[in-house]
Amino acid sequence: MATSPESEHPIKAYGYAARDPSGSLSPLVFSRRATEEKDVRFKVLYCGICHTDLHLAKNDWGITKYPITPGHEIVGVVTEVGSKVEKFKVGDKVGVGYLVGSCRSCKNCASDYEQYCPKQVATGGFTYFDGTQTYGGYSDHMVSDEHFVLHWPENLPLDSGAPLLCAGITTYSPLRYFGLDKPGTKVGVVGLGGLGHIAVKMAKAFGAEVTVFSTSMAKKQEAIEGLKADHFINSRDEDQMKAAMGTLDGIIDTVSANHPILPLLGTLATHGKLVLLGIPPKPLDLAAFSLIMGRKTVAGSNIGGLKETQEMLDFAAKHGITADVEVIPIDYVNTAMERLLKSDVRYRFVIDVGNSLKAE
Numbered sequence: 001m002a003t004s005p006e007s008e009h010p011i012k013a014y015g016y017a018a019r020d021p022s023g024s025l026s027p028l029v030f031s032r033r034a035t036e037e038k039d040v041r042f043k044v045l046y047c048g049i050c051h052t053d054l055h056l057a058k059n060d061w062g063i064t065k066y067p068i069t070p071g072h073e074i075v076g077v078v079t080e081v082g083s084k085v086e087k088f089k090v091g092d093k094v095g096v097g098y099l100v101g102s103c104r105s106c107k108n109c110a111s112d113y114e115q116y117c118p119k120q121v122a123t124g125g126f127t128y129f130d131g132t133q134t135y136g137g138y139s140d141h142m143v144s145d146e147h148f149v150l151h152w153p154e155n156l157p158l159d160s161g162a163p164l165l166c167a168g169i170t171t172y173s174p175l176r177y178f179g180l181d182k183p184g185t186k187v188g189v190v191g192l193g194g195l196g197h198i199a200v201k202m203a204k205a206f207g208a209e210v211t212v213f214s215t216s217m218a219k220k221q222e223a224i225e226g227l228k229a230d231h232f233i234n235s236r237d238e239d240q241m242k243a244a245m246g247t248l249d250g251i252i253d254t255v256s257a258n259h260p261i262l263p264l265l266g267t268l269a270t271h272g273k274l275v276l277l278g279i280p281p282k283p284l285d286l287a288a289f290s291l292i293m294g295r296k297t298v299a300g301s302n303i304g305g306l307k308e309t310q311e312m313l314d315f316a317a318k319h320g321i322t323a324d325v326e327v328i329p330i331d332y333v334n335t336a337m338e339r340l341l342k343s344d345v346r347y348r349f350v351i352d353v354g355n356s357l358k359a360e
Ligand SMILES: NC(=O)c1ccc[n+]([C@@H]2O[C@H](COP(=O)([O-])OP(=O)(O)OC[C@H]3O[C@@H](n4cnc5c(N)ncnc54)[C@H](O)[C@@H]3O)[C@@H](O)[C@H]2O)c1
Pocket: 049, 050, 051, 052, 055, 166, 167, 170, 190, 191, 192, 193, 194, 195, 196, 215, 254, 255, 256, 257, 258, 259, 276, 277, 278, 279, 280, 301, 302, 303, 340, 343, 347
């Protein structure tokens, strides 16, 4: 028998949800499970707005189940822990990212690659093991198995640090995995948005020489002076693209919409890798010849495992890496989504959930 979001669990919860493909968010009363043995319950303080939240709210990928409460860059403070929780106590600052579940026994899970577990459960809008829908961080509180909860480093700001839980790990993980984390490596970053600007900061912290590709010349000064990128290429300028041919060891592509990748492949050196992080709704055009000439690779990468996410948070804290954020109250969320769609944010919206979300 179908139960309502409000009554399926014993603990009352409150948040914002989209109810149809308009993506418009409005208040939702729902419920969360009681604290189980391994669960950590926490009050949400801040939650970043990832472009994935927008894709899901608008059902861009055809997989959305409404009502959906997005949000997977969640920072808060622990209010209750289950009897068998080992790593957290009440009062701890914690984070939750894109995952709240995985099988914990498959080959991926055993190798700390929960992000590739076929049974993974994402934080907002997906089906949990008990058959109920998950609700993300645009809400008053969260409950999660402690395995999917991160320790928040002492010196990492809560608001500008929140986006690290998705944008941070999603860019850190491929830089590490594809060997683009060595001093002097030539790394390109395409799409200077939430993920892109963190990719620049991470790559610079690894000592890479970073080239930003953008269609917006307005971002040149910000990229070079603000984010300390080494080079800026207007990807619509054929001369600039030609000058960069064959130069890069790897490219992190964070573009959320369909875009040409052949010119980008041309800028890779022999054995160069184009890593796709953005998830445009339609397939991209790829010509075999562009890979064969130079033994190049096109790859994808999904967030990161929990162990690596903790490592990334500690790395960010050590190197002073945070997102450039615009902190907003929750009732601004629909305007923020409209602005995000137009790339009118430098570079991540973060909702001040703790101070602005009040049960009606
Ligand atoms: N792989 C993963 O694990 C993962 C994790 C998080 C987000 N994502 C996806 O990554 C993408 C980016 O997320 P974000 O939060 O950084 O979004 P964002 O909107 O902050 O940034 C996207 C950037 O792409 C640029 N862009 C958009 N359309 C373009 C076009 N046609 N040509 C060139 N540039 C264009 C925008 O100007 C913006 O700078 C989204 O598709 C999101 O769903 C993937």
